[in-house]
Amino acid sequence: MISRQTFLRAVVLGWGGERKVWALLERRTMMNGVEKTNGEDLATEEQLITPWTVSVASGYTLLRDPRHNKGLAFTEYERDAHYLRGLLPPALMTQELQEKKLMHNLRQYEVPLQRYMAMMDLQERNERLFYKLLIDNVEELLPVVYTPTVGEACQKYGSIFRRPQGLYISLKEKGKILEVLKNWPERNIQVIVVTDGERILGLGDLGCQGMGIPVGKLSLYTALGGLRPSACLPVTIDVGTNNEKLLNDEFYIGLRQRRATGQEYAELLEEFMTAVKKNYGEKVLVQFEDFANHNAFDLLEKYSPTHLVFNDDIQGTASVVLAGLLAALKLVGGALADHKFLFLGAGEAGTGIAELIALELSKQTKAPLEETRKKIWLVDSKGLIVSSRKESLQHFKKPWAHDHEPVKGLLDAVKDHLGVGKTFTKEVVEAMASINEKPLILALSNPTSQSECTAEEAYTWSKGRAIFASGSPFNPVEYNSEVFVPGQANNAYIFPGFGLGLIMSGAIRVHDDMLLAASEALASQVKQENFDKGLIYPPFSNIRNISANIAAKVAAKAYELGLASRLPRPKDLVKHAESCMYSPVYRSYR
Structure with a gap:
């Protein structure tokens, strides 16, 4: 019987003129937890399977295998053991x-x-x-x-x-x-x-x-x-x-x-x-x-x-935008329920974001979802979505058809003081700035060429008062001798950590509360130094730590809702999330 704590060594086999190396990489698995060896991802695999083996072909074939090729980083010992002598230049080069x-x-x-x-x-x-x-x-x-x-x-x-x-x-x-x-x-x-x-x-x-x-x-x-x-x-x-x-x-x-x-x-x-x-x-x-x-x-x-399914355009976008709104409250003031919201677009992103905001409002205020939806207004290609249009609307737009006179364009909708590829015109941004001391403008369409307005336009037209974030990145903008760093409301903040949280908890279904948990986790990662720069999202340079915190909150919600299948629940979910993460550092072949 093979014990749960196992150390493996390499075996070299040769037959018929063909050489093959079975490189058994070191793995350690313990009964009461996971110990990470060489950065290998253990916790997102089934833990009961041991030992773990990887077959690595030798020689020229090894150099053509992207999973195991290390190029000039193969050591002298590995070049001998894996029949690489002469197939590489003599220089040794570290991964760094x-x-x-x-x-x-x-x-x-x-x-x-x-x-x-x-x-x-x-x-x-x-x-x-x-x-x-x-x-x-x-x-x-x-x-x-x-x-x-x-x-x-x-x-x-x-x-x-x-x-x-x-x-x-x-x-x-x-x-x-x-x-x-x-x-x-x-x-x-x-x-x-x-x-x-x-x-x-x-x-x-x-x-x-x-x-x-x-x-x-x-x-x-x-x-x-x-x-x-x-x-x-x-x-x-x-x-x-x-x-x-x-x-x-x-x-x-x-x-x-x-x-x-x-x-x-x-x-x-x-x-x-x-x-x-x-x-x-x-x-x-x-x-x-x-x-x-x-x-x-x-x-x-x-x-x-x-099924365990997730739509990034509907749910991922919604989660990252809600996180931005929750963080932006530190800059614009008030509670989420004190504001009204206006969306240009009533497709997957617009209605997905709107629904998640309404759910968060309902959670915070204990008001019915039907009531919190009334604080959110959507504009589609035919104008403001209102109740008189309800019969002709697609089913996913109908919850957003509120009582109001028809309004044809976005500018008219903004001027009607409802809230917040070049549809955020100068007039629209100026109207927003006339209503709000710090207008929050999220130009989310991708790629950059499809953005509703540029960062430079948002800052210039709002006289430097806008809080701006976009789906794709923009360069810093100088206005009135002040440098503004645009934020990026990119789904990459959410879906990697969200998915990790589902997988490490063994979740079998996605629940809306998990999306809210992901949004709140992302918003909590924005530090004062980020707010001081007008940013409502943390820097991507810290994204793995951000993802670990999001994964922990999502996993915690999965356990709370009874949707997790990996038991028992780890004591420290953040550390557990970090232990689950794949490391790209080269392995030593034995």
Whole structure:
């Protein structure tokens, strides 16, 4: 019988002229807790499986394996033990020196897409070094691997496509999706990010080329939330595209047909969700990304009772914005219930944020949800959403149809003192500033080119009084000899820690109270030094600690609600979250 506390050593086997090294990395597991060895992620794996082994092919094949390749960081001993002599130059280089060299090279590129491609090449060549770069330089590289650069990458995905990342499930796979999932080499999948590519950021229908979004999101799950890369699966559901440009593009990588809808679409998604649960179990998190409104709300409503599902566009955006509002109260004064809120847009983000604010108001004031919704107003393409429009509204907009005279435009809505790609015009911002001493302006659309206004416009038009945050990053702005640092209301603050909290607690369902807990945890991480700069979000440089605190609050809520399956509950959830996090530091092969 193998004890729970196990030390493993390497065994070298050779046969038929073929050499193979079984590199058994050291692992230690204890009965009453988890002890982390070499930074390996233990607590997000099943703890009862021991020993843990990793098969590493030797020689040239090892250098082509991104999971285990270390390049010039292989030691003299490893070069002998793994038959690498002569396959590498004689120099030895530490991981830190490799990182320094690569950051120097990345900074030479003037075109953001070139940096993106260089990072993707690194991920395919040396996975641990990729994450080491991203973790240590998160503020500089986040805009490279995600918004805004990922938008351009998706638009040009067919042209820059090299090595497939993730699973492509198209209408051709209907009836055999379970078999397709089994083609993926990893069995212990904990989070799936899936898109159908119909509404990529603010860029529209990019079809199969939307794969850049799940790949990017899962890179952040690892770098910011600490999930093991091997536990993450990017998926694109390809049902066609209505983008004529892509359909006529000889380099397009997806199905060349118009989008399937109705029953055909629903059956494919049903087969996918059923296969995911059957193959990976009850606790696999499925995160929906960039589905169009008409599908996003229906999918979330349909599968929330039966699966562990999360829509980042609806729920993640809502959570990060609510966190910003809670933090902003320190600057604007008053309680949340003292303010009214006006949203431009009544789609996934707008209605998702509105609902979470209403839930927080209901929690704070003990008022019914129907009453707290009345403090929130939404403007769509036809004007203010009011009760006289109720019959013609989509179902997800109807809770926000309040009694009021029709108002056509955003400027009129602002001037009617309801509250707070270039729709926040000078007149709109000036109207906000005339009503509020410190107008809170959140320009959330991604990428940067789709932002409702720039940071410079917000500060200039409000005469330096605006509290501003955007979905994608803006550079600091100088106005009247004062430097303003724009905040970033990026979902990357929330979903990595939120997902980690679900996984480390073994949650089986997502509850709204978990989203509120995540918002409150993020808001509590904003320090006075951040407020002094007009910021309502903490710096990304501290994102792993932020994610650990969010994960702890989410996990605590899962235990409180009886939705957690990993028992017993750890005594210190923050420390437990930190112990769960993947480390990109190189392992020693024995």
